[in-house]
Amino acid sequence: MTAPATDPLRTTSRAPDPPQTTETDPLRTASPAHHPLRVLASAAWPERPDDRLPPIAGFVESSFNPLVAETADRCLLRHYGPPPALGAPRTALLLASATGDTGTADALALATTTGRRVPPLLFFQSNPNAVLGHLAARWQLDGPVVALGPGFDTEDELLDRAGLLIEDGDAEQVLLITAAQGPPDRATAALLTP
Amino acid sequence: MTPTAPRNGPPRRTVLVGGIGVRSAFGPGLPALLDGALAGRPAFVPVGRFSTAGHRTDLAAVADDAAEPPSLVDQLVAVLAEAGALDGRPDGAPEDLLLALHGDRRAGPVAQEIAERTGLRPRVYTGACVAAATAVADATALIASGRRERVLVAAGYLVEPDTFAVFDAGRALAGDGAVRPFSLGRQGMLLGDAVVAVVLESVPSLRRSRGRNPLARIAGWARTGDAHHVCRPHPEGVGLARAVRIALARAGAAPDAIAYVNANGAGSKLGDLAEAAALRTVFPTGTPPVSSTKSVHGHALEASALLELAVTVGVLQAGSLPVNAGWQHPDPGCPLDLVLDHPRSAAPGLALTLNSAFGGANTALLVAAA
Numbered sequence: 030m031t032a033p034a035t036d037p038l039r040t041t042s043r044a045p046d047p048p049q050t051t052e053t054d055p056l057r058t059a060s061p062a063h064h065p066l067r068v069l070a071s072a073a074w075p076e077r078p079d080d081r082l083p084p085i086a087g088f089v090e091s092s093f094n095p096l097v098a099e100t101a102d103r104c105l106l107r108h109y110g111p112p113p114a115l116g117a118p119r120t121a122l123l124l125a126s127a128t129g130d131t132g133t134a135d136a137l138a139l140a141t142t143t144g145r146r147v148p149p150l151l152f153f154q155s156n157p158n159a160v161l162g163h164l165a166a167r168w169q170l171d172g173p174v175v176a177l178g179p180g181f182d183t184e185d186e187l188l189d190r191a192g193l194l195i196e197d198g199d200a201e202q203v204l205l206i207t208a209a210q211g212p213p214d215r216a217t218a219a220l221l222t223p
Numbered sequence: 224m225t226p227t228a229p230r231n232g233p234p235r236r237t238v239l240v241g242g243i244g245v246r247s248a249f250g251p252g253l254p255a256l257l258d259g260a261l262a263g264r265p266a267f268v269p270v271g272r273f274s275t276a277g278h279r280t281d282l283a284a285v286a287d288d289a290a291e292p293p294s295l296v297d298q299l300v301a302v303l304a305e306a307g308a309l310d311g312r313p314d315g316a317p318e319d320l321l322l323a324l325h326g327d328r329r330a331g332p333v334a335q336e337i338a339e340r341t342g343l344r345p346r347v348y349t350g351a352c353v354a355a356a357t358a359v360a361d362a363t364a365l366i367a368s369g370r371r372e373r374v375l376v377a378a379g380y381l382v383e384p385d386t387f388a389v390f391d392a393g394r395a396l397a398g399d400g401a402v403r404p405f406s407l408g409r410q411g412m413l414l415g416d417a418v419v420a421v422v423l424e425s426v427p428s429l430r431r432s433r434g435r436n437p438l439a440r441i442a443g444w445a446r447t448g449d450a451h452h453v454c455r456p457h458p459e460g461v462g463l464a465r466a467v468r469i470a471l472a473r474a475g476a477a478p479d480a481i482a483y484v485n486a487n488g489a490g491s492k493l494g495d496l497a498e499a500a501a502l503r504t505v506f507p508t509g510t511p512p513v514s515s516t517k518s519v520h521g522h523a524l525e526a527s528a529l530l531e532l533a534v535t536v537g538v539l540q541a542g543s544l545p546v547n548a549g550w551q552h553p554d555p556g557c558p559l560d561l562v563l564d565h566p567r568s569a570a571p572g573l574a575l576t577l578n579s580a581f582g583g584a585n586t587a588l589l590v591a592a593a
């Protein structure tokens with residue numbers, strides 16, 4: 030998604046350390062009438078002027094996957110501590126990005142238009158599910174893996190989709206991530222529960 | 224890992240398939256697709272719309288091999304019209320369209336043009352090979368829970384040079400020019416065109432449409448994750464088996480109610496083994512008849528699940544099961560009751576269509592005759 034004019038998840042914490050949870054102090058209640066959600070933990074990218082994205086082994090060329098992974102990691106770390114997320118209820122991973130991984134798409138397009146060899150690793154990261162698989166394996170979260178693109182433009186629309194996964198019974202909580210490659214890169218993550 | 228059991232959710236309402244529009248490598252319409260699938264006739268031809276020089280294959284299931292590819296937007300509008308999706312709501316308000324597309328820079332402009340030409344409100348799903356099935360599951364949940372009377376789902380993928388090149392670079396394409404799901408010696412997938420639209424609606428919504436009969440019913444659905452690897456499936460198909468069980472629970476049915484499985488079956492070594500393991504877990508004494516129609520219409524990536532849902536609906540209507548084409552020799556890791564050589568008569572029951580994707584994502588859709 031393009032850099033949101035209003036932060037879709039309204040993260041309230043700007044300090045990455047120490048880990049913190051908000052289980053007893055819900056940050057907010059989502060507005061869709063069908064399924065009000067509480068925010069258990071949240072994170073954003075960037076959270077400080079000198080923030081740097083750590084690389085992820087196996088992902089190359091583009092900042093999209095490190096952006097998603099680091100923001101999600103921060104959010105989950107604040108709630109569960111280091112991975113895996115022991116005792117977590119069934120958790121869906123829901124990623125919304127209107128433009129997707131533009132870095133990988135550009136690297137691929139450059140290779141094909143110039144006749145150069147396509148780096149094999151681009152295959153694995155050619156869709157946004159891959160970084161969600163990285164997160165699911167690292168944190169042992171086995172709920173639905175869902176990636177959304179343009180058309181989910183407001184906070185309510187994203188929360189509605191998150192709530193639907195819970196209401197429908199496939200998930201008991203949802204890690205909702207938004208990501209927009211820049212510059213500047215921006216992302217948010219929120220762990221949502223009924 | 225999760226200790227909790229899946230819930231069935233609130234009371235459900237019947238969800239019908241009210242219309243289908245299809246463009247595939249077999250041409251326009253569901254009958255053409257079904258004819259090709261039942262005959263086990265692969266639609267793979269040399270690609271003419273871009274250069275495949277230097278790749279391990281030049282084949283894909285494309286609707287034509289003209290130098291200029293067809294317009295994805297034109298085809299999406301056409302299948303939406305054929306499905307009956309453009310007849311509008313009684314109150315004239317814009318309808319949501321859950322639209323599965325490859326998640327690159329083209330998705331936004333395609334969605335925008337669809338909105339301008341149809342008045343629909345596209346909401347794009349980009350989750351690789353489960354994108355369209357996830358959209359169907361969401362649409363079904365919205366109707367079953369009573370929140371919507373009708374939801375439109377569409378998906379489109381036309382074989383193009385960037386995905387062709389990256390799948391070739393990942394050694395995912397079959398170098399021997401055939402897709403051989405669950406067969407010893409399988410080498411991988413081949414890509415294929417698919418543009419599909421499906422109207423999902425409640426019984427009252429269909430009644431209001433006057434003159435249309437339901438094509439099928441979505442009896443069960445599920446979306447799960449493996450929590451295993453960036454791109455490899457869990458070797459035991461744990462998440463996929465769970466998806467089938469959840470779909471069965473929603474349908475209020477036991478495994479023996481399933482009379483046909485339209486498998487994900489992309490022809491990959493690991494993916495087919497994992498899917499076979501999942502099916503053996505659900506059906507420990509033997510599977511119902513299984514075939515992967517990717518063996519004839521190719522892998523349409525984000526659109527694949529909607530194409531295979533269309534095939535599955537067609538199978539229920541025809542009462543005949545499509546062939547798992549390309550099969551050569553039994554793989555001991557895939558002990559399935561595959562439909563080989565000739566179409567088989569369908570026994571009464573539910574049809575299951577499965578999809579799996581990178582990230583360990585799985586979906587299961589259970590389809591019943593209307």
